[in-house]
Amino acid sequence: MNPLQRVQMELNLRCMKILIGLTMTLFPLFQVLAQQALPLWPAGAPGALGTADKDIPTLTPYPAKPDRATGAAVVICPGGGYGGLAPHEGKNYALWLNEHGIAGFVLKYRLGSAGYRHPVMLGDTARALRLVRARAADWKIDPKRIGIMGSSAGGHLASTLLTHFDAGDASATDPIERESSRPDLGILCYAVISMGPNTHQGSKTNLLGKDPSAELVKLLSNELQVTPQTPPCFLWHTWEDSAVKVENTLEFALALRRAGVRFDLHIYEKGTHGLGLGSRDYDATKLMDWTRDCASWLKVEGFANP
Helix, strand or coil, rough: CCCCHHHHHHHHHHHHHHHHHHHHHHHHHHHHHHCEEECCCCCCCCCHHHHHHHHHHHHHHHHCCCCCCCCEEEEECCCCCCCCCCCHCCCCHHHHHCCCCCCCEEECCCCHHHHCCCHHHHHHHHHHHHHHHHHHCCCCCCCCCCCEEEHHHHHHHHHHHHCCCCCCCCCCCCCHHHHCCCCCEEEEEEECCCCCCCCHHHHHHHHHHHCCCHHHHHHCHHHHCCCCCCEEEEEEEEEECCCCHHHHHHHHHHHHHHHCCCEEEEEEEECCCCCCCCCCCCCCCCCCCHHHHHHHHHHCCCCCCC
8 A cells, every 4th residue: 555545544534533423423413303293284183173282193203323223113102091191101212212223203192181082093193104104215214114112002002003004095195195004013012902891991981982882892992903914013011010901912912823913922920000111211221121022022023223
């Protein structure tokens, strides 16, 4: 190597180090800017009862760091009995997914406490999946690696999309509506699954009203709606959960098994309902065991960094 080539190589290395440094320095600012709630329907959500915040479903992106990003994404449905949205089951999950190279998108869906009933919540969730898929190139996401995640009633909403998705409307003038709403995988955390005897009554009432028909109860009992086209799932629950019976998760796993759908099931003995990651504020040093098991499964599924 002659002296000129050596100087050129040193300049190239210095430029590369500067670019890497700038990327890592500017990423926190980029992430703050990215964490802005986007309305699912900028012109107004269909079926909206007003124009207040509670009437505007949104999606908040949490991108993974560029040096870790795998191109996979997960839409997150916080729990709250269809009457509220639990913060620790939204943003915290997104930050945890980011650690594994996965972009998180936290959904604010409309609630029964604001006067909404099915199918509004499912419509919001389907729209969120379509939106991420439609803008996959903007967010540097693989449109074939977009999952859904939910806890408690948010788990019911996630399981509803897992069993009630559609291929999109090819004739729609809105390009987002042309996209499929089928998730590529699901993560269900101590989820409400059934609207039958094992349901969580508060979630059922907020979703379906006080006196739903037998047909509607069956339609939204998602253990009865699994087909071979249902995406693979990671399921976890605790035996001690006294708010949402563990039978919800067990019956969904059995339905997946009967349909020949792959799943990873974990029932832990200890733990109350609503555990999330284990703490109300995100702390990567105090994560529950399920996060380790889920991260391993996400690697197998090609979503997380090896």
